[in-house]
Amino acid sequence: MVVLITGANGQLGQALFSIAGNYPSIDFVFCNSKELDITNKENCKQVFEKHKPSFCINTAAYTAVDKAESEPEKAFEINANGAENIAVVCKQYNTILLHISTDFVFDAYYSNDNAYYDRELRLPLKSNFGLTETDIPFPAGVYGLTKLQGEEAIQIAWIKSLIIRTSWLYSEFGNNFMKTMLRLATEKDTISVVNDQIGTPTYAVDLASILLEIIINLNQEETMAQEKFGIYNFSNEGKTTWYEFAKEIFSIKKSTIQLHAIPTFGYPTPAKRPTYSVLDKTKIKNVFKLTINDWKASLKNCLEKV
Numbered sequence: 063m064v065v066l067i068t069g070a071n072g073q074l075g076q077a078l079f080s081i082a083g084n085y086p087s088i089d090f091v092f093c094n095s096k097e098l099d100i101t102n103k104e105n106c107k108q109v110f111e112k113h114k115p116s117f118c119i120n121t122a123a124y125t126a127v128d129k130a131e132s133e134p135e136k137a138f139e140i141n142a143n144g145a146e147n148i149a150v151v152c153k154q155y156n157t158i159l160l161h162i163s164t165d166f167v168f169d170a171y172y173s174n175d176n177a178y179y180d181r182e183l184r185l186p187l188k189s190n191f192g193l194t195e196t197d198i199p200f201p202a203g204v205y206g207l208t209k210l211q212g213e214e215a216i217q218i219a220w221i222k223s224l225i226i227r228t229s230w231l232y233s234e235f236g237n238n239f240m241k242t243m244l245r246l247a248t249e250k251d252t253i254s255v256v257n258d259q260i261g262t263p264t265y266a267v268d269l270a271s272i273l274l275e276i277i278i279n280l281n282q283e284e285t286m287a288q289e290k291f292g293i294y295n296f297s298n299e300g301k302t303t304w305y306e307f308a309k310e311i312f313s314i315k316k317s318t319i320q321l322h323a324i325p326t327f328g329y330p331t332p333a334k335r336p337t338y339s340v341l342d343k344t345k346i347k348n349v350f351k352l353t354i355n356d357w358k359a360s361l362k363n364c365l366e367k368v
């Protein structure tokens with residue numbers, strides 16, 4: 063079974079590469095942005111014609127959340143048109159697509175059941191609340207909007223697609239919040255981190271593992287059940303704030319840096335972030351019989367490697 067991975071030099075691409083050896087039944091084809099540019103239809107066709115993959119994991123994306131506000135066309139070209147190109151070529155080669163999307167499709171204000179929300183605080187009133195796959199997306203910025211447009215284009219283009227929304231990705235690979243905190247701990251004595259955005263960190267290697275488990279699961283089926291396609295949420299278990307996430311990183315690393323909690327308005331950014339983007343993972347756990355690690359356990363696991 064051939065599994066083609068786009069965006070291979072990115073964080074998730076590298077996480078997939080790091081565990082590929084655990085899956086001897088899979089022939090992996092890792093393509094970086096030079097080998098496969100998802101905005102180039104002809105390039106997509108050539109690569110698929112050569113490898114004829116059974117599955118494609120599309121990790122390629124424009125992920126510069128703040129920069130997207132000033133270059134929306136580029137973000138749209140990659141996240142919406144690029145995602146559509148991949149779905150179209152997957153259809154041509156009957157390749158099952160696993161596409162990665164984001165909690166940034168939510169602003170945390172709109173939901174199917176607004177009764178759960180305090181409209182002013184943009185926070186849920188139920189403590190164990192999680193956004194489900196059927197909650198209505200409403201992106202707060204260009205990045206989230208273009209990712210949502212990509213989801214919609216895929217759903218129109220190719221039925222055999224799974225869209226996996228994830229949140230707060232970090233790992234020993236690429237650029238991410240955890241690595242920024244570790245670097246700042248060596249450069250500064252004090253640091254301020256926002257404490258009023260609630261979500262769940264996701265270890266990219268955990269996401270990589272579940273993507274490959276899903277592929278193994280789907281590949282074992284003789285006739286693929288239609289209802290297995292569609293949108294899924296995946297993050298680690300639990301929830302926290304960026305401040306608490308940083309605190310846990312420094313605690314595990316025994317860093318003496320002084321950490322201050324600040325509100326979002328104390329750290330203005332070009333792009334607005336979701337206030338609350340905890341994802342409900344009931345669907346992915348039930349359909350694919352998965353157990354998911356708690357975010358603190360996965361963070362400890364990751365920090366042992368850096």
Ligand SMILES: NC(=O)c1ccc[n+]([C@@H]2O[C@H](COP(=O)([O-])OP(=O)(O)OC[C@H]3O[C@@H](n4cnc5c(N)ncnc54)[C@H](OP(=O)(O)O)[C@@H]3O)[C@@H](O)[C@H]2O)c1
Binds near residue numbers: 120232
């Ligand atoms: N990072 C997060 O916190 C987070 C959270 C939720 C969801 N996600 C989603 O998770 C997925 C993986 O994220 P990540 O953290 O691995 O992102 P990343 O580290 O920024 O990697 C993205 C990769 O996409 C490649 N790429 C950009 N334009 C491309 C194009 N036209 N054709 C092919 N490849 C292209 C980039 O290559 P170059 O470097 O060569 O440009 C880069 O290697 C993305 O879909 C992202 O939206 C991320």
